[in-house]
Amino acid sequence: MVVRGGFPARGKIAPHAAARVEIAFDRRGVLWKHQDSPGGKEACGRGAGRYGERMKSQKGIAMKKKVLVILGSPRRKGNSAILADRIAQGAKSAKAGVETIFLQGRKIAPCKSCYACQKENSKGCSIRDDMQEIYLKLIEADAWVIASPVYWFTMSAQTKIFMDRCFALGAYRKDAFKGKRIAVAMTYGDRDPMSSGCVNAVRTFQDAFGYTESQIVGMVYGSALDAGEIRSNEAVMEEAFDLGKKLVSGDM
Numbered sequence: 001m002v003v004r005g006g007f008p009a010r011g012k013i014a015p016h017a018a019a020r021v022e023i024a025f026d027r028r029g030v031l032w033k034h035q036d037s038p039g040g041k042e043a044c045g046r047g048a049g050r051y052g053e054r055m056k057s058q059k060g061i062a063m064k065k066k067v068l069v070i071l072g073s074p075r076r077k078g079n080s081a082i083l084a085d086r087i088a089q090g091a092k093s094a095k096a097g098v099e100t101i102f103l104q105g106r107k108i109a110p111c112k113s114c115y116a117c118q119k120e121n122s123k124g125c126s127i128r129d130d131m132q133e134i135y136l137k138l139i140e141a142d143a144w145v146i147a148s149p150v151y152w153f154t155m156s157a158q159t160k161i162f163m164d165r166c167f168a169l170g171a172y173r174k175d176a177f178k179g180k181r182i183a184v185a186m187t188y189g190d191r192d193p194m195s196s197g198c199v200n201a202v203r204t205f206q207d208a209f210g211y212t213e214s215q216i217v218g219m220v221y222g223s224a225l226d227a228g229e230i231r232s233n234e235a236v237m238e239e240a241f242d243l244g245k246k247l248v249s250g251d252m
């Protein structure tokens, strides 16, 4: 079924997703396969599937939680990246593994609205760029950290393009979003989160991840203009560390 004339209803991002076998291609066009089997999740292909779950269920051991950090500022060492790094430190202190993706340096085109990702038996996003690799990392991670500066009263363009491209994530795995634990970090030059426009981005994340039935574990945000300035806000830095711990704690 092709979704026409608007946004799919909640929980129906990829109608084809009832299929038992889900496929994905990496950036070299290599096929990755995720297969639901009666005994649990099976994974084929390098790094594919939730092998962590399988190991846990078979051996009763706790696997290291995986956190994927998405940096949406063009400043690699800017304020939002510093906050995200503090969240990562908190997660690491709770024994999680962390990987960071800096969007600015990646080849990621905007969504072109072809709806290929929403078709029955979709092979995923039709744009073959760095998002193909990122889709798989998003699926494998137990939790995401999304960091963005406020640009023109909302999130940065880099972050928004990434969010739009996540429309295709359900084509790689039907439950890719469901229950995913998410932390958001934002910084802005204004003093006030309302007049800065931070609140607009916060609302967008709330609406988007509410729609996908993901779990926003927490959001940290603070005022800072020049790169590095956020470090002097000790309260928000501490809040970020605590959020990192919370992100990977408990049953996931």
Ligand SMILES: Cc1cc2nc3c(=O)[nH]c(=O)nc-3n(C[C@H](O)[C@H](O)[C@H](O)COP(=O)(O)O)c2cc1C
Pocket (backbone or CB within 6 Å): 073, 074, 075, 077, 078, 079, 080, 081, 148, 149, 150, 151, 152, 153, 154, 187, 188, 189, 190, 191, 195, 196, 197, 223, 224, 225, 226, 227, 228
């Ligand atoms: C193009 C641009 C637009 C901006 N727009 C806003 C804005 O609308 N509201 C605001 O409070 N700050 C705005 N700022 C300031 C940044 O949000 C602020 O410096 C932030 O801490 C930058 O985070 P970063 O270091 O992670 O890039 C803007 C900065 C730039 C470069």
